[in-house]
Amino acid sequence: MRFNILDAVNDLKVKISNAEKLSINEMSRQLVSTGFKCIRCGECCRARSGDNTVILFPDEIRLIIDTYGMTPNEVCEPSIPQFIDERGILHCFEWVLKRHSSGDCIFIQADNTCRIYQQRPWICSTYPFFLGFTNGAAKPDIMVSECKGVGRQINNDDALKLAKLLKGRLLAEITEEIRLLENLEGFEDWEPTRFYSSKGHHGYTIAVHDSSGMTYITD
Ligand code: SF4
Numbered sequence: 001m002r003f004n005i006l007d008a009v010n011d012l013k014v015k016i017s018n019a020e021k022l023s024i025n026e027m028s029r030q031l032v033s034t035g036f037k038c039i040r041c042g043e044c045c046r047a048r049s050g051d052n053t054v055i056l057f058p059d060e061i062r063l064i065i066d067t068y069g070m071t072p073n074e075v076c077e078p079s080i081p082q083f084i085d086e087r088g089i090l091h092c093f094e095w096v097l098k099r100h101s102s103g104d105c106i107f108i109q110a111d112n113t114c115r116i117y118q119q120r121p122w123i124c125s126t127y128p129f130f131l132g133f134t135n136g137a138a139k140p141d142i143m144v145s146e147c148k149g150v151g152r153q154i155n156n157d158d159a160l161k162l163a164k165l166l167k168g169r170l171l172a173e174i175t176e177e178i179r180l181l182e183n184l185e186g187f188e189d190w191e192p193t194r195f196y197s198s199k200g201h202h203g204y205t206i207a208v209h210d211s212s213g214m215t216y217i218t219d
Pocket of ligand 1: 044045054097105106107108109113114115116117120121124
């Protein structure tokens, strides 16, 4: 299916306007009814439980780099490329948190604590919940990923905090996507034709696009 930037940006602007109308109190009530308490099992950070990909916004990458004195290469890597251009350059549109060769997040520690807990990415601080527009719905719904903490009692204050984080995360995600698309040059109307696994880009140059521009990485 062809991808048209103008259509995509217009669609995202509708989504952001609907997301802004979300009621924190209503979301908080839903979270209380679903229930959640993190039991520090560390499963969501490890590969053995399935997809533990953590997508990062440029601001989150900078925050981790500045707080923990790390280099960009130590913190993140390109996500799966979605396009190869006529020069043989792969293009992708997200950064993801670095993982060990085992697939586990580089920040998970033996006692299941997170080494960057205070600055952990938005996805991590809202897991296992996220807001999604299902089947073209105009209004986003709270979705729940698999997690042993779901169903446990959550108090009103924690539910309110989580609801605010969820709404903030969705608004940040849509804003990032709009900025990314508005900065994107040469992709006004294109077709993602080839997909590659997240591994095996040796010898390729990867262009990673985000809201702050484009970075070339040679694998
Ligand atoms: S950053 Fe922390 S919370 Fe997020 S996946 Fe890694 S260890 Fe888990």
